[in-house]
Amino acid sequence: MLKQMDGSYAVGEAVALCRPQVVSCYPITPQTHIVESLGKLVKSGELADCSFMNMESEFGAMSACIGSSAAGSRTYTATSSQGMLFMAEAVYNASGMGLPIVMTVGNRAVGSPLNIWNDHSDAMSVRDAGWIQLFVENNQQSIDVHIQAFRLAESLGLPVMVNMDGFILTHAYVRVDMPEQEQVDRFLPPFQPFQKLDPQDPVTMGALVGPEAFTEVRMLAHKRMERALDVIPAQMEAFANIFGRDSGGLVKKHYEGEADTVLVTMGSVIGTAKEVVNELRDQGESVSAVTLRTYRPFPTEALREAVNGAKRVVVLEKSFTPGMGGIVYQDVVAALAGTGIEVQSVIAGLGGRPVTRESIRTLFAGCDKRTGFEVLDLDHATLDREITRESAVLDRII
Amino acid sequence: MQSQILHFPAKEAVIKHQQTGDLTISNRLSDVDDSLQGKPERANSLDSGHRACQGCGEALGARHAIDTALDATDGELVVVNATGCLEVFSTPYPESAWRTPWLHSLFGNAAAVASGIAQSMKVQGKENVRVIAQGGDGGTTDIGMGCLSGMFERNEDVLYICYNNEAYMNTGVQRSSQTPGAARTATTMPVGEHPGNSFGVGKSVPKIAMAHGIPYVATANICNPRDLEAKVRKAMSIRGARYIEVFVPCPLGWGTASCDTIKVARQAHNCGLTPLYEAEYGEITAVSKIARPEPVKAYLKSQRRFAHVFKKGNEHQLEAIQAIADANIRAFDLLENPAQGERF
Numbered sequence: 117m118l119k120q121m122d123g124s125y126a127v128g129e130a131v132a133l134c135r136p137q138v139v140s141c142y143p144i145t146p147q148t149h150i151v152e153s154l155g156k157l158v159k160s161g162e163l164a165d166c167s168f169m170n171m172e173s174e175f176g177a178m179s180a181c182i183g184s185s186a187a188g189s190r191t192y193t194a195t196s197s198q199g200m201l202f203m204a205e206a207v208y209n210a211s212g213m214g215l216p217i218v219m220t221v222g223n224r225a226v227g228s229p230l231n232i233w234n235d236h237s238d239a240m241s242v243r244d245a246g247w248i249q250l251f252v253e254n255n256q257q258s259i260d261v262h263i264q265a266f267r268l269a270e271s272l273g274l275p276v277m278v279n280m281d282g283f284i285l286t287h288a289y290v291r292v293d294m295p296e297q298e299q300v301d302r303f304l305p306p307f308q309p310f311q312k313l314d315p316q317d318p319v320t321m322g323a324l325v326g327p328e329a330f331t332e333v334r335m336l337a338h339k340r341m342e343r344a345l346d347v348i349p350a351q352m353e354a355f356a357n358i359f360g361r362d363s364g365g366l367v368k369k370h371y372e373g374e375a376d377t378v379l380v381t382m383g384s385v386i387g388t389a390k391e392v393v394n395e396l397r398d399q400g401e402s403v404s405a406v407t408l409r410t411y412r413p414f415p416t417e418a419l420r421e422a423v424n425g426a427k428r429v430v431v432l433e434k435s436f437t438p439g440m441g442g443i444v445y446q447d448v449v450a451a452l453a454g455t456g457i458e459v460q461s462v463i464a465g466l467g468g469r470p471v472t473r474e475s476i477r478t479l480f481a482g483c484d485k486r487t488g489f490e491v492l493d494l495d496h497a498t499l500d501r502e503i504t505r506e507s508a509v510l511d512r513i514i
Numbered sequence: 515m516q517s518q519i520l521h522f523p524a525k526e527a528v529i530k531h532q533q534t535g536d537l538t539i540s541n542r543l544s545d546v547d548d549s550l551q552g553k554p555e556r557a558n559s560l561d562s563g564h565r566a567c568q569g570c571g572e573a574l575g576a577r578h579a580i581d582t583a584l585d586a587t588d589g590e591l592v593v594v595n596a597t598g599c600l601e602v603f604s605t606p607y608p609e610s611a612w613r614t615p616w617l618h619s620l621f622g623n624a625a626a627v628a629s630g631i632a633q634s635m636k637v638q639g640k641e642n643v644r645v646i647a648q649g650g651d652g653g654t655t656d657i658g659m660g661c662l663s664g665m666f667e668r669n670e671d672v673l674y675i676c677y678n679n680e681a682y683m684n685t686g687v688q689r690s691s692q693t694p695g696a697a698r699t700a701t702t703m704p705v706g707e708h709p710g711n712s713f714g715v716g717k718s719v720p721k722i723a724m725a726h727g728i729p730y731v732a733t734a735n736i737c738n739p740r741d742l743e744a745k746v747r748k749a750m751s752i753r754g755a756r757y758i759e760v761f762v763p764c765p766l767g768w769g770t771a772s773c774d775t776i777k778v779a780r781q782a783h784n785c786g787l788t789p790l791y792e793a794e795y796g797e798i799t800a801v802s803k804i805a806r807p808e809p810v811k812a813y814l815k816s817q818r819r820f821a822h823v824f825k826k827g828n829e830h831q832l833e834a835i836q837a838i839a840d841a842n843i844r845a846f847d848l849l850e851n852p853a854q855g856e857r858f
Contacts, residue, residue, distance in 0.1 A: 138634050138637060140630065166637065167636060169629065169630070169668075171626065172626075172660055172661065172663065172667070173661075175622070175623060175660070175661070176629075176664050179619060179620070179661060180626050180629050180630035180633070182619050182623075183617070183619075183628060183630025183632075183633075184630035184631065184634040185630075185634075186630075186631065186634075187592070187630070187634035187638075189633075189634035189638060205620055206623060209619050313617060315589055315590045315591060315592065317615075318612070318616070319616075320610035320612055320615075321616070322618035322619055323608075324601070324602050324605055324606045326607070
């Protein structure tokens with residue numbers, strides 16, 4: 117059904133269609149509207165047989181998810197930014213125990229300084245936690261990918277994180293096609309846990325594991341991740357068969373054929389980027405764009421295939437590691453090793469700074485002379501002034 | 515599927531000993547026994563072969579508590595464990611000493627995990643399955659306090675049992691918020707002008723639990739397992755958030771002999787340092803009286819963590835601990851015969 121609604125409420129409705137049995141909630145901007153909408157659906161009875169838990173912290177929210185999922189219920193929560201860091205210990209724990217929890221991340225910067233706006237720092241902070249990390253480009257995908265996320269999680273025994281850009285997607289009112297309950301039921305069977313807490317069949321979960329087996333447990337998680345590289349495209353196809361839409365998957369190649377310069381991005385920035393790429397292609401430039409829709413597991417083969425024939429790949433990302441530079445860039449470099457393709461690193465959109473068409477034009481214009489990483493739209497005057505001011509004090513200590 | 519948990523046949527075995535109060539007597543003196551203690555049919559929820567130290571008070575407390583809960587729920591029980599000694603010594607992969615479905619997640623989140631399990635069972639229509647969360651004092655009263663308070667405030671159908679041995683024993687005996695004043699720990703060494711732990715104002719988690727107005731709060735002491743059993747049984751008869759704090763000496767951390775765990779626990783009870791009481795909806799409903807009061811000196815003397823208290827110049831520490839015990843005796847009206855208090 118076509119609807120005009122904000123991204124958060126759309127996700128709330130889509131999650132409700134997946135019939136979660138336990139939703140744990142702790143508010144943090146910009147994801148709050150998602151759990152609010154689910155709370156209302158549970159309270160009104162529209163989402164039946166579901167427990168909505170108002171928790172005391174994000175750490176508690178993820179912990180309740182761990183208990184709920186281990187006891188055999190389909191389980192969901194959402195968070196952002198500082199919330200993700202506060203629950204980080206439990207985030208690792210959930211994946212270590214193979215609990216198929218689905219969590220939305222309304223992606224937001226991590227402070228200090230306090231900043232509520234969008235970038236991908238929160239997702240990157242738990243990059244190595246063992247969760248499948250999916251990134252969506254628009255609100256239709258937000259809906260579709262959540263429906264796939266539950267099936268993906270439950271078929272692999274791994275938790276799945278659906279990343280959607282805070283405000284840009286969570287707060288955007290756009291037209292979406294909300295699936296019918298019957299379609300979702302056909303795609304997503306009831307949750308059948310691999311093992312659960314059951315007095316009739318006692319199991320010990322979360323045992324202490326020493327050096328003799330810890331590596332094997334980690335590798336087991338890695339093997340499940342590798343399996344996801346096959347399962348994700350298969351489920352994307354199964355989804356398309358029922359819903360008639362191409363949503364999700366590993367990588368999205370936005371243009372047919374090969375190009376000299378390929379832009380690689382994640383999340384909603386592709387909307388603006390495509391406008392510039394279209395412009396440049398109209399002017400006869402050999403440029404193209406690819407989106408990483410799955411970030412963990414990293415879709416190495418799919419990316420190599422998608423950028424095949426390129427002379428240069430420019431990774432445009434909303435994440436940054438001080439002391440090194442781009443984060444996604446490092447994955448792309450590793451994935452394209454041996455192909456002879458030059459990989460460039462561009463960082464933009466940190467803490468909600470808009471990535472405009474003009475910014476992306478600058479990105480393409482700088483491709484011939486870029487060395488190291490470049491930060492788009494950086495206020496050099498402010499930066500230089502502060503460096504000078506700090507140096508006056510810090511140099512004395514040296 | 516056939517339950518793998520041992521169930522409890524009717525009383526038929528010969529009972530050799532009878533627990534009455536904090537004493538064990540021969541059953542020649544009594545023909546009444548409603549206790550699970552010492553019966554061959556007990557569930558052995560925490561099975562033999564685990565790796566606890568000899569004389570571990572926590573292992574004893576946990577076994578009594580979970581056995582009772584299993585009996586009270588006819589085996590329909592799930593146990594969540596905070597990180598700590600109890601978790602580490604009972605489940606080193608690939609072994610497990612637990613006969614119940616059991617889950618360990620993290621140090622500070624047992625109350626929240628248990629909340630999730632309770633809600634999950636409820637939504638699946640399995641309200642007959644009951645949930646217990648358990649942890650030591652560090653995992654409960656320090657790092658787990660936020661989740662615990664949330665569990666209380668939402669009145670989740672969970673019994674939380676804290677085995678209080680007054681320090682972080684699993685990490686090597688560091689101070690916790692339950693460590694008493696003057697006690698030596700690895701982070702409060704008996705050196706300097708005020709040896710051992712400094713005297714704060716204390717943190718009574720049972721009182722904090724009572725302030726949440728939850729249906730049931732109790733304190734117990736491993737010296738009186740029958741009382742512990744009765745409290746766990748009562749807790750399992752109630753729905754909603756419940757809290758039991760069990761006083762469990764730690765021979766390793768306290769510097770006591772392995773064979774003296776019960777004795778030391780009884781001394782703590784008799785001197786008034788660990789008042790035993792029950793509370794419902796925030797109001798105290800019962801207090802266990804002390805039949806044979808003792809000064810704190812005997813209790814402290816049996817533990818190396820308090821050895822410095824008896825050195826010249828540290829008399830004020832001994833007095834301060836006695837003052838705490840005296841305050842408890844007054845506040846909870848602990849003495850069976852109030853006149854006995856005057857000899858201290």
